[in-house]
Amino acid sequence: MNDQLLKFITCGSVDDGKSTLIGHMLYDAKLLFADQKRALELDSRVGSADGQIDYSLLLDGLMAEREQGITIDVAYRYFSTDNRSFIVADTPGHEEYTRNMAVGASFASLSVILVDASQGVLIQTRRHARICALMGIRHFVFAVNKMDLVDYREEPFRKIEKEIKILMSEFEYESLRIIPVSATKGDNVTVKSERMPWYKSVPLLQYLETVDVSERTGRTGFTMPVQRVCRPNHEFRGFQGQISSGTVSVGDEITVYPSREKAKVTAILIGEKAVESAEKGRSVTLQLDTEIDISRGCVIEREYDLTVGSMFTAHILWMDDKSLSAGRNYLLKLGTQQIPATIMNIQNKIDVNTGEEIYTDSVSKNELANCEISLGSKIVFDRFENNRELGAFILIDRITNSTAACGVVKRALQRGKNLTYHAMDINKSLRETQMGQKARTIWLTGLSGAGKSTVANALEKQLFAMGRHTMLLDGDNVRLGLNRNLGFSEPDRIENIRRIAEVSKLMNDAGLIVITSFISPLLRDRRNAKEIIGENFFEVYVNTPLEECERRDVKGLYKLARAGEITDFTGISSPYEAPEHPDVTIDTSVLSIEQCVETIIKALEI
């Protein structure tokens, strides 16, 4: 007898026969009560024309499911054979109900994924395999079902076997078994099929009875998130929670996170019984030797080294009808901690079919994505692969209270970890992360009439549409305010550029993308601006030929300059020093405005 309880799920595409497989297993293994069996036989007679037993009716328990003949939500079934106890979560195959499938996956340690032998690996098969891996399942069985439809031949099975192995090579797993079955006919479900002599291994149930699903990965130190403080009177103070990892013993020196205060364990209670030690999975009450500040949300640990931080990257499954876009605020629950959280940046979403990472700024229901999450305050966490309970979280919509997403922590973001607990400096990089962008000063230089303002305007609109936070500085908003005391003498022109550069730098520090649109004809002025602004300086040379600028002469200034009515006019009576190494060069007489904007954005690499 394997005393390890096996929690598993069945999943796969719709109509691949999940419910039928489990139904048949229960029926064959004589695991049904007589009245359930009678009801099944009765229901089948009502539902099907030929009076054959429809095993799926055992599991599809909701009225809507029976009406539509589909599975909407997870059904849990409990059964034991002589060799093992099982809990099976039968999950829906329709894409629409993916989140319900994920609910089942989060509960299981093994997944039985069904594949229709006549169809092969489908998108939904891949989606489910991916979600199983995300939710932490490391043991996989693929039941290649409906072998009766391919005449129990080996060749189609081997082809699908190959497809499965290619699919699974993307994931980390500890065990993988591929079994040819027929759920309706019962081949290789509970007894070995004689119709597939080429399959040499054990039938499904026998495999499930013996597979070892103990976790081999993960860290072994002791961790316990505190659920509540038990304080019935002033003599007793205990900390209640369920142990996430490792073992705790009386006398152990533990550390409380996030404060990192230390204490010794003086007593461990399981219920009302005092014990010497307790292991992972136990719900306990701990008493400590010193009065330290501990409340719900703290984590007690020993020899573990948890992360305290306010930012991490995560792999998420989006479940809400409203799609996710960066910058939205949610409540995050991780362990027993609950705090406001912002999705800073959606790095990409995953094509469920190919596994490809696709650049995106919004994620819809049932999609998988990678993103950066910033928290309202510091919390205690670990990577999911180290600790299932301190590395998994849900996001809650603050208005509807629905569970909008679930996800796992991939890694702490360094800037989060480097912050000290007491003084959190809000710096440029934090602001950038909060805004989900990299600050830049896009410095447009070129002759009067070259098209700088038009390009600057169009560029800002495009960046804004991309969800970027921008500011445009041009003659209109600088000359009339900040620099209204400056004229056009040489020192004033230098000061003009210096002030623009300083303002740009401040705005960059605020996390903004700044676009400046000034003629700025002199190399040394622009060099000066670059020195002030630093690495964020991005020079765009709007290199439209003088003839074209003069032809356009939007403000009639060239005419006046030619007539000598304006002195020191760039390009006519004073020099324009072209940039030696601009980051990008555009010519508005050759490119359309859209093309110019596209060229700049491409060069910016944002």
Added chain:
Amino acid sequence: MDHLDELEAEAIYIMREVAAECEKPVMLYSIGKDSSVMLHLARKAFYPEKPPFPFLHVNTTWKFREMIEFRDRMAKELGIEMLEYINEEGVKQGINPFDHGATYTDIMKTQALKQALNKYGFTAAFGGGRRDEEKSRAKERIFSFRNENHAWDPKNQRPEMWKLFNTRINQGESIRVFPLSNWTEKDIWQYIRRENIPIVSLYFAAVRPVVERNGNLIMVDDDRMRLLPGEKIEHRKVRFRTLGCYPLTGGVESEADTLDAIIEETLASVESERTSRVIDSDGGASSMEKRKREGYF
């Protein structure tokens, strides 16, 4: 950790989450064996503190007398707060299980429960439901949400990931919490034996006055029992696998008068426990889901 340890730890975790996060929880207490296990777990979960919520018994006034005695004794011995709620309006109208059938269940159980939850303003109510009991229960989450009319929407259940329970609700909504979701009848009995949990004596076989009605053995618990023409009271050795209103609860003939014998009988049983509940067979296969949608626990 064995199987029962695992189930115990999970149930305790759930109870503590509710106590920590929900505004005004209550534990429904039906006096049955599942309620006995729930009460036992609640005491363990918060020890040495008493459970930080009251217990509520919705009394239809047709419970077995032994049940009520047991309830009062437990409340007194354990010093827990036991609330009782009776739908007095229903009593006044003379609603009873003989004349009113499904209406009786609705008024004295479903409506009474809603009235009680509204009266005290409870936002979360623990119930002893298990997923192995019935097909629509097999689909229900551990944290099951109810709208302001206490109705369940099975097609739109909130996702429940890992053990991260989202307990947030809007004004007027409430939660039913089922810490025993993953227990089976066998687990319940084995746990009762292991932990020495007191249960009502009706679970043990004894000679009791019964009448046979539609294949069920109904106990004549008091003189309100109405006999149909041709029915006569017999004294048979029976026990009950589930407890409820005596005119609606069928006993089974049995010699099992010890826990071990009951467990042995349960393991060998070919009928699931709800067959002895007359109420479930009203209205066909989906009757439980219908009642739950209307607010039945």
